[in-house]
Amino acid sequence: MSLDRLQDRLGHRFRDAGLLNEALTHRSFGQPNNERFEFLGDSILNCVMSIALFGRFGQLREGELSRVRASLVRQDALYRIALDLDLGDSLRLGEGELKSGGARRPSILADAMEAVFAAVFLDAGFDAAKAVIDRLYAQALGDVDPKRPSKDPKTALQEWLQARKVALPTYSMVQALGEAHAQEFEVACEVPKFGIRTLGRGPSRRVAEQQSAELALAALRNK
Amino acid sequence: MSLDRLQDRLGHRFRDAGLLNEALTHRSFGQPNNERFEFLGDSILNCVMSIALFGRFGQLREGELSRVRASLVRQDALYRIALDLDLGDSLRLGEGELKSGGARRPSILADAMEAVFAAVFLDAGFDAAKAVIDRLYAQALGDVDPKRPSKDPKTALQEWLQARKVALPTYSMVQALGEAHAQEFEVACEVPKFGIRTLGRGPSRRVAEQQSAELALAALRNK
Numbered sequence: 001m002s003l004d005r006l007q008d009r010l011g012h013r014f015r016d017a018g019l020l021n022e023a024l025t026h027r028s029f030g031q032p033n034n035e036r037f038e039f040l041g042d043s044i045l046n047c048v049m050s051i052a053l054f055g056r057f058g059q060l061r062e063g064e065l066s067r068v069r070a071s072l073v074r075q076d077a078l079y080r081i082a083l084d085l086d087l088g089d090s091l092r093l094g095e096g097e098l099k100s101g102g103a104r105r106p107s108i109l110a111d112a113m114e115a116v117f118a119a120v121f122l123d124a125g126f127d128a129a130k131a132v133i134d135r136l137y138a139q140a141l142g143d144v145d146p147k148r149p150s151k152d153p154k155t156a157l158q159e160w161l162q163a164r165k166v167a168l169p170t171y172s173m174v175q176a177l178g179e180a181h182a183q184e185f186e187v188a189c190e191v192p193k194f195g196i197r198t199l200g201r202g203p204s205r206r207v208a209e210q211q212s213a214e215l216a217l218a219a220l221r222n223k
Numbered sequence: 224m225s226l227d228r229l230q231d232r233l234g235h236r237f238r239d240a241g242l243l244n245e246a247l248t249h250r251s252f253g254q255p256n257n258e259r260f261e262f263l264g265d266s267i268l269n270c271v272m273s274i275a276l277f278g279r280f281g282q283l284r285e286g287e288l289s290r291v292r293a294s295l296v297r298q299d300a301l302y303r304i305a306l307d308l309d310l311g312d313s314l315r316l317g318e319g320e321l322k323s324g325g326a327r328r329p330s331i332l333a334d335a336m337e338a339v340f341a342a343v344f345l346d347a348g349f350d351a352a353k354a355v356i357d358r359l360y361a362q363a364l365g366d367v368d369p370k371r372p373s374k375d376p377k378t379a380l381q382e383w384l385q386a387r388k389v390a391l392p393t394y395s396m397v398q399a400l401g402e403a404h405a406q407e408f409e410v411a412c413e414v415p416k417f418g419i420r421t422l423g424r425g426p427s428r429r430v431a432e433q434q435s436a437e438l439a440l441a442a443l444r445n446k
Contacts, residue, residue, distance in 0.1 A: 036277075039285045043273035050266035051344075054259075062262045121274075126349045 006090050010116070012132050014123050021092075023115035026108055028094030034115035037122075041114030044121050045073050048133040057146055068146050072137065075221060076160065078110035081136050087112060106164070153214035157189075160217060166193045169216060171209050174199065184208075189216045196220065229313050235343050235355050242346050244315075246338035249331055251317030257338035260345075264337035267344050268296050271356045280369050291369050295360065298444055299383065301333035304359050310335060329387075376437035380412075383440060389416045392439060394432045397422065407431075412439045419443065 003020060007013050014020045023041075027033040049069045057065065071077065082088065088103035091112055102108050121129035134141075151159075161168055174186040185205050189212035190197045196219050200212030226243060230236050237243045246264075250256040272292045280288065294300065305311070311326035314335055325331050344352035357364075374382075384391055397409040408428050412435035413420045419442050423434030 035285070036281055039288045040273055040277045043270045047266045047270035050263055054263045054341075058259055062258070065262045118277075126353070130349070 003090060006085065009085050010120070010132050011135050012120050012124070012128060016123055019119040019123050020116070023119035024090050024112060025092045026094070026097060026102065026112070028097035028102065029092045034112055037115035037118035038111050040121065041116070041118035044117050044129050045114060045133060048130045049073055052134065052137070052141055060146055064146055068144055072140055075106055075110040077140060078113045079106040082109035082113045153210050153217055157213045157217045160220065161191065166191070169213065171212065173205065187212050189213050191216055191220070194220060226313060229308065232308050233339070233343070233355050234358050235347065235351060237346050239346055242342040243339070246342035247313050247335060248315045249317065249320060249325065249335070251320035251325065252315045257335055260338035260341035261334050263344065264339070264341035267340050267349070267352050268337060268356060271353045272296055275357065275360070275364055283369055287369055291367055295363055298329055298333040300363060301336045302329040305332035305336045376433050376440055380436045380440045383443065384414065389414070392436065394435065396428065410435050412436050414439055414443070417443060
């Protein structure tokens, strides 16, 4: 994709195109690359989200605001935005990374997305970066409903895997512990594609499954 | 202290003095208070520090930048800045909190400091908040030397207590474990004034003391 089209989609035209180039350069391509922009971009994104959430839900408690913000800035959310932008088409990757599908890898796309935010900031200041982020996050912010409980972990895990066209997880009972009136169940959640197997426990099979799914999701997000 | 003098020291004159008032109002005083500003102020401070560190030490790795940033935004650092500003004199506290010395409490002062940063942002935008923070943090930022290893925990603990005119901690050997060629030592660090007693372990008394001091410092900072 031409950088012109990307800049149109970002809603920002770079004075210094070198900054955008650096933001789109993965370390596998060489130096300079976007690693040093990530720290800055992550912090700017966090701040812009805080401003947006404060404006919309300023009466909520800090813990609730932090929880919503975390859901908006995590890799998964950045990855979706990068997909919407077709950011992968503009990445500069080393040959090996390119062949192994690096341009579609969530962590690479999410990192580049943060780096792009830093590049806009360095090019034109905070308000310009804020405008770009507000625009790209308009839908995600519009969908925020802090009163709605967050999705249950099994549903969230299923959606996460479906978004990546990966086979759904399998749940299997490992053991039931304790006596009949006070049993505890241990359930395994497996996602073979990612080599993940987590164990959840609870007073019912359902609760144990949810816990195993939560651990699997956490493991996937940290990959 | 008059709010005029505080504004002089901040280097920002509020268009909407109500924002500054709210930032200086502790929850013990009533509603509205500065709790809802903290989330925003914390995030703005983090972002401004990231920008400052990126500008100065942009070639460092993300982990190092994060470590330095954490040292600049933690309660202890905010507390020092609040002391320099005599912020305690301008706080609005409930009667009980006032009598028990709330205006000198590090957590109350640090929270109010963050709230003031949010108030400047709400009053005049990001660049105004950044200017105030850059100014107040000029010395702390000037002192940053990312190559210097962080202070050893015993020294840091001692300085932390001295800054609060509290008696120094005592270290005592609790036990030595294992055989002579592979002994492990357990040492207790006590700060009676704050009811803190932590246990550290290590292959030497010195290492065990450092660990116990680190735990004590963490406990004090979370108080």
